[in-house]
Amino acid sequence: MADQLEPETLLREISDLEGRIGELRQAANMPEPDLRATLDAALVELELALTALRTMGADQNAVTGSSAAADAERRVLRTVFQDAPVPLFLLDRDASVRRVNRQAAALLGTSPGYVSGKQFIAFCDLPTRAALRSQLAEVVRTGRRKRADVRFLGRERPVEAAVTMARVWIRGEADPMVIAAAGPTAKSKKKAEASPAKSGAKGETATPATARGASRRTEQATAxxxxxxxxxxxxxxxxxxxxxxxxxxxxxxxxxxxxxxxxxxxxxxxxxxxxxxxxxxxxxxxxxxxxxxxxxxxxxxxxxxxxxxxxxxxxxxxxxxxxxxxxxxxxxxxxxxxxxxxxxxxxxxxxxxxxxxxxxxxxxxxxxxxxxxxxxxxxxxxxxxxxxxxxxxxxxxxxxxxxxxxxxxxxxxxxxxxxxxEVAESLQSSLLPRHLPSIPGLELAGSYLAATHGVEVGGDFYDVFPTSDGGWGMVLGDVCGKGEEAAAVTATARHGFRLLSRWQPGPAEVLSMVNDVLLDEDRFVTAVTAHLKIAGDRVNIRLGSAGHPPAIVLRADGVIRAAPAGGVPLGLFEDFEAGLNDVELAPGDTLVLYSDGILEACDIARRQFGQEKLMESLAAHATAPVPEMLRAVEDTLRDFCDDDLRDDVSILAVRVLPPPSN
Missing domain, CATH: 3.30.450.40 (GAF domain)
Incomplete structure (x- = not known):
């Protein structure tokens, strides 16, 4: 091509170039195109267009000639770059994208405006970035054309491509730029020939859908x-x-x-x-x-x-x-x-x-x-x-x-x-004894499990304390409801039993006096109390019940019985009468008091744990120390209800120890 081209000659060259590019586009859209040859031909045409741009009359001062040259330049850029049948990227020397054509934007599944201004390597997978940046720098420095296999991060999935990079000088730019043209790799071309595209416009290869799911992608044609x-x-x-x-x-x-x-x-x-x-x-x-x-x-x-x-x-x-x-x-x-x-x-x-x-x-x-x-x-x-x-x-x-x-x-x-x-736990702990007393000849243990539903403080309480006649008192109770108001009633009931037992050792009298105290409250309380009197190697117990589940007596020989229950809850009626019963414990015998939370705990089928299952669990661990026996009952209960406790659970037990041997 001559060093200088007249505007008429340049326009004719552009017209011929447009025709050849149209033929290349048609060749690229054939059912089995030779895309590698098409890419090489497109690069040749690009070089010719750049030569034409360099020879455009920079020294043409005529207005008509300058206008024609400017129009011709715009037509060359539009024809060669935007309408090229292959993806083209115009890069600055620092590898940032100056411009892309429609084919390049389609390759990435985005708009040309989104790509412009970003680093070219940002659209490539991580393993190829460092090498690609070095190759781009070499192209700028030496002017030698380079070719690299790249995985572009397309919108649908990564796209394998062979990228050819060439240095170009564009009029008005102080630094060289790089044209990167993308085409299929030899590997992808063979794969395409072995498995032709199923359905796509103009012979395009089908691409996967964008929906994410369990398989993260659904293989579909994107017609x-x-x-x-x-x-x-x-x-x-x-x-x-x-x-x-x-x-x-x-x-x-x-x-x-x-x-x-x-x-x-x-x-x-x-x-x-x-x-x-x-x-x-x-x-x-x-x-x-x-x-x-x-x-x-x-x-x-x-x-x-x-x-x-x-x-x-x-x-x-x-x-x-x-x-x-x-x-x-x-x-x-x-x-x-x-x-x-x-x-x-x-x-x-x-x-x-x-x-x-x-x-x-x-x-x-x-x-x-x-x-x-x-x-x-x-x-x-x-x-x-x-x-x-x-x-x-x-x-x-x-x-x-x-x-x-x-x-x-x-x-x-x-x-x-x-x-x-945390507040409820702190309040609840204040309603239970920190430590049970140590009583010679007796083994004591208590257990408390908070409900797993809700965070309000529960109404269960228990305590062990000395009585006025030198014996010991035990009490376990349950206040109706939960929350701060129930906690106040719980504190009143627990400390009432402890205080009144210093003057009234009998369970009947203590229960009656606590009932009088609770009549002004809005909540009722069920309770079971025991007065223990040690007599040699045996313990005589006077039980008092106020509408509470019956105490259980576990004998050393394995016999297990529920003591008679009775009475009405405290705080309901002025005319109160407790249920009373006497029990004698021999060495190895155990008395167990408990709340109704353990009986009403349900499994997934809504079957209740019940008294019978409680007695079976106690009997199965009767030979274990009292603390271990209660832990075993807790484990059995948790397994039964899958740790889904709807109410608090309290257990208090005392065992008569065998006399020490000589």
């Missing part, structure tokens, strides 16, 4: 008529994820914070991401957005790939979400962040071994949302993907944002629940 169905399937799947999350997070009556976070991470790794990180503000409910506190990594969950994944997860658990990381920024600003194509692989921090977290897990796409309850942020959820299922998009971000809100509300409820439970 135009199916795209609406695929979009609807993706939306429905995201709705399913949110519905499942709601069920998992709310299906926990105690709102356990750790359980909620792990359930959330497990759901996200199975449905949306390869790796999930959950970071929570340490020490507090989230007030002040981290003022005086730091984010702490609570959960790291990745693919179930054996020991390697476990080792990586452990190193990431030890990596704090510091101020220079994306989770920390998202938490402090309360603004979500979406990085469909990660450019800086240290965005999640650098591990102790010096390797960036993204590089360690192969993350090329990241999104992060605050765990925000609407008032404050208490942490962040981060999702990382390798690009095998395509980059994260705005719909993914919306789903995880909503999930972050759900998790924040559950954590806030869990912390309120925990504080109330």
């Amino acid at each position: 135009p008529e199916t795209r609406d169905d695929e979009a609807m399937a993706a939306i429905v799947h995201r709705m399913d994820v949110l519905a499942t999350a709601s069920e998992l997070l709310l299906d926990d009556p105690v709102f356990n914070e750790t359980v909620a976070m792990r359930r959330c991470a497990r759901l996200l790794t199975s449905e949306m991401a390869d790796w999930v990180f959950i970071d929570i503000l340490e020490g507090g409910s989230g007030g002040g957005n981290g003022r005086g506190a730091e984010l702490r990594r609570m959960v790291v969950m990745g693919p179930d790939n054996g020991d390697d994944t476990g080792a990586i997860a452990r190193s990431l658990e030890e990596l704090p979400p510091g101020p220079d990381t994306l989770p920390h920024t998202v938490h402090t600003t309360r603004q979500s962040a979406l990085r469909p194509h990660v450019e800086s692989i240290d965005v999640l921090g650098v591990c102790a071994d010096g390797q960036p977290a993204c590089g360690k897990i192969g993350a090329t796409s990241v999104l992060c949302v605050p765990i925000d309850d609407g008032t404050t942020s208490i942490g962040a959820i981060t999702l990382a993907g390798s690009g095998e299922q395509g980059p994260f998009d705005l719909l993914d971000l919306g789903v995880v944002q909503r999930l972050g809100r759900y998790l924040a509300l559950v954590i806030r409820a869990a912390r309120i629940f925990r504080r109330r439970a």
